[in-house]
Amino acid sequence: xxxxxxxxxxxxxxxxAAAAELTYGAAFAKLHDFDVDGAGTIDVKSLxxxxxxxxxxxxxxxxxxxxxxxGVDIELxxxxxxxxxxxxxxxxxxxxxxxxxxxxxxxxxxxxMYQSGAHTFGAxxxxxxxxxxxxFSIFAAWDVTPTGTVGLDLVxxxxxxxxxxYADYDVAxxxxxxxxxxxxxxxxxxxxxxxxxxNGFSAIGSVGFxxxxxxxxxxxxxxxxxxxxxxxxxxxxxGRLDFDSGADVDQVTFGVNYELGRRTSKRRSxxxxxxxxxxxxxxxxxxxxxxxxxxxxxxxxxx
Numbered sequence: 001x002x003x004x005x006x007x008x009x010x011x012x013x014x015x016x017a018a019a020a021e022l023t024y025g026a027a028f029a030k031l032h033d034f035d036v037d038g039a040g041t042i043d044v045k046s047l048x049x050x051x052x053x054x055x056x057x058x059x060x061x062x063x064x065x066x067x068x069x070x071g072v073d074i075e076l077x078x079x080x081x082x083x084x085x086x087x088x089x090x091x092x093x094x095x096x097x098x099x100x101x102x103x104x105x106x107x108x109x110x111x112x113m114y115q116s117g118a119h120t121f122g123a124x125x126x127x128x129x130x131x132x133x134x135x136f137s138i139f140a141a142w143d144v145t146p147t148g149t150v151g152l153d154l155v156x157x158x159x160x161x162x163x164x165x166y167a168d169y170d171v172a173x174x175x176x177x178x179x180x181x182x183x184x185x186x187x188x189x190x191x192x193x194x195x196x197x198x199n200g201f202s203a204i205g206s207v208g209f210x211x212x213x214x215x216x217x218x219x220x221x222x223x224x225x226x227x228x229x230x231x232x233x234x235x236x237x238x239g240r241l242d243f244d245s246g247a248d249v250d251q252v253t254f255g256v257n258y259e260l261g262r263r264t265s266k267r268r269s270x271x272x273x274x275x276x277x278x279x280x281x282x283x284x285x286x287x288x289x290x291x292x293x294x295x296x297x298x299x300x301x302x303x
Contacts, residue, residue: 024052024263028285030255034241037248044069046285048076048275052263057084059092059265065275065285075099078271088115090122096271105130107157109137111267118143120151120266131158141266147171153268160184164273170262172196179280181273185213190280200227204237208281216244219282221251231260239282253283 027049034042048065059082067074080094090113097106106128113122119142126135141151148169155162163182169175176193190208197203202225210217223237239251268276278284 020053020055022051022053022261024050024261026050026257026259028255028257030253030283030285032284033252035250035252037250039247042070044284048285049258052261052265054264058082059084059090061094061263061265063269063271063275065271065278067278067284073099076271076274078269080267080269082265082267089113090115090265092265092267094267094269096269098271107131107135107270109135109269111137113139113267115266122267124267126157133158139266139268145169147262149266151266151268153273155270155273162273164268164277166268166276177276177280179277181277185211187211188277188281190219190277192280192283194225200233201225202227202233204235204283206239206280206283210281218242221253221283223253225257232256232258237283241282251282255283 029047030045032044032046034044036042045068046065048063050061050063052059052061054060060080061082062077062079064077065075076096076098078094078096080092082090082092084090092111093109094111095106095108098104107126108128109124109126111122111124113120119140121140122138124135124137124139126137128135135155135157137153137155139151139153141149143149148167150167151165153162153164155164160183163180165180167176167178169177174193174195176191178191179188181188188208188210190206192204192206194202194204203222204225205222206220208219210219219239219241221237221239223235225233225235227233233256235253235255235257237251237253237255239253241249241251243249275285
């Protein structure tokens with residue numbers, strides 16, 4: 001079942017005090033027009049957002065995205081709370097829900113992690129009334145720079161193991177986000193990024209490869225963004241999806257994006273993993289904006 005959820009996902013305030021602050025906020029809305037060679041067009045709408053808020057030793061987070069494919073809805077949502085203990089240990093609880101046109105699933109997970117300098121190691125156990133067995137996962141992350149992170153998640157669910165690796169790197173003028181996901185005969189590799197020029201203009205693009213076992217899909221997008229206020233931009237991108245079966249799909253995307261701050265928690269729920277991959281592959285969901293500011297970060301965030 002988890003394989004079907006992932007395939008459907010891919011294809012188809014400022015700080016008030018040192019002890020309480022909004023460390024991350026994001027929102028996006030996109031319109032995609034897919035022109036299928038010889039078979040007409042498919043309209044896809046995607047919207048969503050995320051938030052992270054710290055209060056003393058607590059971290060509260062949430063994320064929600066919706067993909068509408070010709071009236072068929074795919075919804076992914078996660079809420080979580082995390083508490084920082086002494087000596088680098090954190091514990092937390094999160095809840096993820098998936099709604100794919102009548103096929104629902106939810107997973108509630110208890111997790112713990114240990115941070116030592118730039119390195120984080122953790123594990124989680126989850127349960128769901130929609131699944132036969134409990135889920136288990138381990139994860140690790142490494143802050144290679146103050147604004148660059150690489151990580152790995154291994155999630156065992158319903159007798160299947162999902163492998164998900166990622167890299168997220170930002171500097172003053174450009175950002176790069178890469179995702180690698182493997183689940184049985186499904187695999188995806190995608191890289192997306194942007195480069196900022198002067199006066200708020202940026203170039204954006206992505207390349208991706210999707211292996212479904214019986215079908216391979218290659219995707220490429222290129223476009224531009226204009227930042228009209230700090231953290232907020234509009235984008236226009238053109239793309240193409242090539243299927244081994246011979247079908248070619250031309251893609252046109254118009255979007256509005258908002259993002260400020262940077263996530264401080266290294267825990268990635270199932271919803272986080274899905275939305276990250278769909279954002280890197282053909283920019284379907286929350287394509288990272290080129291301006292990834294850090295004004296919202298506090299000394300607590302870099303402890």
